[in-house]
Amino acid sequence: MRRETRNVIETEPVGPYTLLRVERGEIEPGSPGQFFMLGAPGRLLPRPMSLALAAGNELGFLIDPIGPGTRALCSLEPGDRIAILGPLGNGFRLDVERPLLVGGGIGIAPLPYLSERLGNPPAVLGFRSSWHAEAGELVPNAEVVIEPTYVTEVMPPGHDVLACGPAPMLEAVRRLTPHAQLAWEAPMACGYGACYGCAVEIDGELKRLCVEGPVLEAA
Template sequence: MLRREAPSVVAVEPLGAYSLLRVERATLECGDPGQFFMLTPPGRTLPRAFSLCLAPPGELAFLVDPVGLGTRALVELQPGDRLPVLGPLGRGFRLDVPRPLLVGGGIGIAPLVYAAERLGRAPAILGFRTPEHAKAASLLQGAEVVIEPTYVTERLSPGRDVLACGPEPMLHAVACLAPSAQLAWEAPMACGYGACFGCAVEIRGRLRRLCVEGPVLTAADVVPAELEAA
């Protein structure tokens, strides 16, 4: 169930190029892997979207890539600070697939860590820009890790039910190789619950709000042109 809370920060732990932001769970529910939460950084009016990465007892943990003002403010939070949180939101991954394969790129590994926890054991391929970014792969034990110039798409095995999250070019490449893949998109979002149309994208001639109909969409839904060309 969707809730709004302002739980206390437990810790912010550096993990290579990223940071793991741990907050008290309070009355918030974890939701499904691939669903997201809107976190309002200190000093900012607009919240930012984050996938749940880990759900330790009594806590929610988010993996944060400090790319701008809001995310940098989040990684500077101190234990005991209050953080406004709204969630869980959107539609996550379907986990009822027979042969799951988790495919992540960069910060896109965040929802896959939680997906792996919910699936039990599932193979994973994770790709990163640098060895420093790849340190976050320690969150997903047993994962195969590749670093650029090697790409995750070079290691995809056929016959798998792919659950993927990562940068847009990676998702397009995965979609071409695995038309039944479930892809989690990280489009910029302002409200997170369907009110602003800031996340709307045109798919097959229809505007779809990624925060409501996604962020997880099937590959064939999103890139039919590329699939036809493949």
């Protein structure tokens, strides 16, 4: 896999988040839940980002500006060049009969692309404020709840759950639906198995989340 360089098309605000739209060229979008390492110009380390949208000749990334790397990506301008490596890791299995997408906060990032690939199934999305909830408009067919209501209070039973969000939300979803597919996060320096920066304990063993995940079966 090669690190590619692409032009930024636009950065658009979506509530407190930024939708970064980049020219796709020959880059494969991969499966929903896979991720790309994105490097802003002048930044040493790239940052892992899920693919949010793959429309036409574009790749779209929904980014929460929480630190220097994400802030640099959110302040890119049209025509700026960006380094892209991916798609990386294991995405969601799409061979599910009754999909339900569950997302929390910036964890909704992979869900617009996942929804498109699954034919717009129902979704439940949780946010901490109505400003954050503006991002819910990117996911069709979604019920949006705002704290103090949590997604686990409105999840209809009897579905194949595919979820991405903060760790406490994923733990709560796992307790309710032991066969859910969950997309986890860990700090990642390389994204392809070389640095062990993303090692997490799975089944009592240390495993690299960028290789084994980021999507794992809840069980």
